[in-house]
Amino acid sequence: DEGSGPVLLLLHGSPLWSFMYRDVVERLRDRYRCIAVDLPGLGLSTAPLVMGRAFSRHAALFEAFVRHLRIDDFALAVHATAGPSGLLMATRMPGRIRALILSNTFAWSLLDVPVMRRFVGIVSSRLFGWINVRFNLLARITARFGSRARVTTAAERAAILEPYRDVATGRHLQNTLLSI
DSSP states (O other): OBOOSSEEEEEOOTTOOGGGGHHHHHHHTTTSEEEEEOOTTSTTOOOOOOOSOHHHHHHHHHHHHHHHTTOOSEEEEEETTHHHHHHHHHHHOTTTEEEEEEESOOSSOGGGSHHHHHHHHHHTSHHHHHHHHHHOHHHHHHHHHSOSSSOOOHHHHHHHHGGGOSHHHHHHHHHHHHHO
């Protein structure tokens, strides 16, 4: 939560965390109040994971967060798997949302698209889950190739991976993928 001015609420997708918005916040905090939120259980969040219906549950959590901070007028930016939750929240709070910023996201069931159905089948398999948890695969891929705008530095990759270093967090991330 940095800056002052109109509120910009930034929601990330899996396996990222609010760190992905560091450059955005740095550039906009002179003109906007930038609030970057970690999805429950990801990044620096210590919220417990609850399996199933993650999109609607996250939308309800984001709504509660906005109400708790008494934010009545804001721009909402969503990336990747935060899209469905953020868009659901936006439909429930239309009077508060000034603008929507969508980045690499979707607003339909992943299972309706054949290639995505196969992808979901792969990432939810036991073998992929074991590999992902043991070797932190998705977080490593994201840290290495997640930015097309520029090459991430070794320090940035380390920061992206830091919350996912231990096996328990890797299990949590894998469960987050399964709960979508």
